[in-house]
Amino acid sequence: MAGDSQHTAYPKLLNLFIFNSTYGQKEGHEHEKILFYYPNSADLDTQVRHVGLAEAITRFSSTFRKDGDCEAVHTQKTRQLFMQPEPNIWMVMTVAIGWVSRMRESGPVREYQSEAVQDVVLRACLASLYRTFALRHSSFNAVLEARGLEGLKATLESFLTSYMSSVELSSGDILTVWSGVSFLPLDRQTFLRIHCCLSLLQASFPTIAHTAFFYNQHIVWCGLAMEDLRSLSQYLNTQLLPSRKDSLTSSTSSSSSSSHTSYLSRFVGKGVTPSLQVHVRDECGELQPHHLLLYSLMGVTICLTFAESESLTPQLFEKIDRLLESKVSQLASDIGEQASKKAGSGPGAEGGSGGGEGCRGQRWGEHSAMCTTTT
């Protein structure tokens, strides 16, 4: 009875690797297949063995199933998930299944909780990982073409290291499966004001390709396609905004009231033209590289995308700030007021307040109404 931790174990990520099955065909060159391996503390031999086994499983299973890939391998202690997001490139994740130690006649016995690990959840984790990668870098093949094999490896390394530090891959719930976005409940008039603010922004800066408006973690308006919204909101909520919150609080503690002086402090990123490269769908549904600007003020985050060919200048940032600052702070305080009012009035008030109510609650209600007819 050393410690409680010895009695239970929670699901844990054992490894995560990405390999290209067409590389390293010659014997002794199998390590060339590996594009990324976590944990990188594992020696090359272990890496090659795991990759080899995974590839063998996928090839073996493909003889039985023509219309799809091998999805998962269940063992007593592990669960391995396979995903082939691009031809011949496989993402494989292995999760250790949690267990509970119980006393039996023969002594302590570990009972593995295999139900606690769901294939769909893990698959969704992998899919959202790939989606986030695609948002930033388009695809594995695109990076390969642009930067070569070493470039791809380096990109994967840096991307996944930061991704895995902020997202827990081995756990998830139904929300992960659907990777849904949560819409902010707002009345019609406030929503329209936000919409008009963004229209004005787009009219003033015609080079803006898309706009999106977030309040805290909730989406209010998105000019992007639905698929992109999913990856964008995920990326924002898991990676960009939490880190920003930390940096903001630390900066305000060190230097007070400096946020007022610099318009750049309201943009997320570094340098005089803080922006990120993302790949989002254009009007024809093709993934195209774009600049992503994030303007963040009082809980509101406005995402702006520009086509990659547009050059961003510090003047542009300043002009955008001049247009947005007062409007956004006004909107943010109004939204906050509404949200707190809603929270104060409780769920009972929601039904009575009628047509202008926020969409999330309403939509849930409708779904349940429709569900009774469908199930």
Added chain:
Amino acid sequence: MGAMGDARGYLELSPDPVRFEPVSKVTNVFFDDTSKEVLSVRGGGTLGVVVRGQGRDHTFRMEDRGPISSLKFSPDHTVLAVQRSKNAVELLSYNNGEVGAGLTQECRAKSATLLGFIWTNNDDLALVTDHGVEFYQVSRERLGVRHLRSYSVPCTWFVWSPECLLLLLCCGTSPSSTTLQPFSFKPGQSTKLAKFEVEVSGPGGPNAPGITLGERDVCVGWVYSLPSVCVLRHPASPSVTAALDVYTQNKDSQFKKAYTCRLELTGRFAVNIIDSLIIVHHQASKTSLLFDVLVGGGDGGGGMTWVFPLPPPRSVQPFSLVEASALPCQAASPPSLPCELYAPTWVVFQPDIVIDARLGCMWHLQLRLDCLAEAVQDKTQLVDCLLRRKQAKSLVLLVVRKVVESGQLACLGQIFDKINAAYRQHLNTILQSQMGESVSFSAAASGGVERRVVVVEQADMYSAVLAPLMEEAEKVEKEGKAGVGDKKLSVRAVVGVVVEYTRSLGAVGVTVQHFLYELVINALVRARHFYQLHQLLQYHVLADSKPLACLLLSLVGVYSAGQQLSLDMLCRLNTAHDEIIEVLLSQRQVTPALRYARSVGLAESVSARKFLEAAMGSGSDQVFYSTFTFFSLRNTRLRGNPAFAKGEHCEVFVEHYKKLFGELPDYSNQQL
């Protein structure tokens, strides 16, 4: 510019001036402010008096009994009043160019000097003397005069406004202010109102001796249905500029300073009040300033508002007199003579009269709202001003369209807000007239200071601005970005404009009409922005309707969420049960359809054949079995027999059932 006028000027002289014989050695010219006529008196009347007015033109002769200092017709032209002496007025009967017998009415105050006389009505004559006002009734039949009332107010000069029926007496001067005594008139009645003081010294400047208020500096007119007194305040020192104070009559008939128009100029001014707009002519710069007291004011404290010129100062439009030459002219067109504008010989009368006594011309000054629209930079203020002008509706729409086209979207929201505030006010008035007087509390509010008369309804905005813009934007987009240089609006921007308009309508609580939604929906669908449409629906920006639901349904092929959106909408409408069932059946969701029918109480009445057909088409035997059983049970319940009625045409399904599952079961002993 200047003396010859400005082609972009927002004022013009009426194209057909009243011509009269100009002032000369033998001719005296009088202006009758009641009938707005000019009377040229030649040789003291013996050589004829020519009366010239808009649409009126007559001549008469009368005896010369001394120099005439003033003459005026009664409003109905039956009595001519002539002043020749210091203390008396001659009243002569007049009938179509014939001057008849008359009488002389002397001032009742013996030592008084007559300052002038006014016709306040056809029968009412007021004599203004330095001792006060004497009010008489003139009976036209026997040409008698009856004294009604006298007011004793020492007076140095007076101003009479026939428009407001308001008489102002200057009855006291102190170094910094002048006291004015107003009288108001009704037929047969006169009322002495509370006197008020007006400031005389220039704004901010110390009062310098020698500055006194003269009758030239005071004018009276209607400003937004309030009788208003405009007082020019000349600067005491050259470093400050002049201002125009506007005193308006409040509910207690007292005059209070409400506005101060900042002239930012010094020198000689003349004032016209046209359609509640105050126009100040400046002689030195030969320009006119235009003020709308309700637009763009700044709070000056103490209930007083600073008003700034709406457009930059501009001259009146150029004017040329076409001289009908005496000699038969060789040239085909008579020579036209450009007139000097803002000439020293100009005299200005209320409300809109400009007279050049040397040229012998009387014009009506007219507003050119189209030029005003060009001149005013701040389009929000412009629209605010135009909304208060009659017949400016098409111009308002034009301005909105130009604002959108030029991409000044920043002020568009405010413009829409102004327009819709007027729209709301109009709807309230309609509502009140329908509900009777029970809602009198808001009557005061709507009749308040807003007073916007132009009502732009949603259909107007749609047909004049939004629809054409959308059409244009879509055409440009369809042709491919042909001219990158020309900054045409994108469909997205026009959608933004429409949404802005609906926001503004929503802000004043006006229900948005469906054609506006249609515009947005169609544009978004054509541009394939389905997800954006989805979001607008989520936030209930677009109102639910059956046509919209059908449209969404038709999009299922290109946007899969359309079906659920459509079903949700139909469900919310709560009047479309049949449609929902049809949609579900068409998706072969027979069991859900049946469940839905049952939940809305239609299970007893829906057509069995429709459901069985869909069930058979679904290919699932289980679904068919359940559906068939459901209807067999229904038959048992309704008719005590599981068989279908003849009219239901379900024989083919019975056969199908038999083929699949053998004989029909007997439900009669089942508990229902």
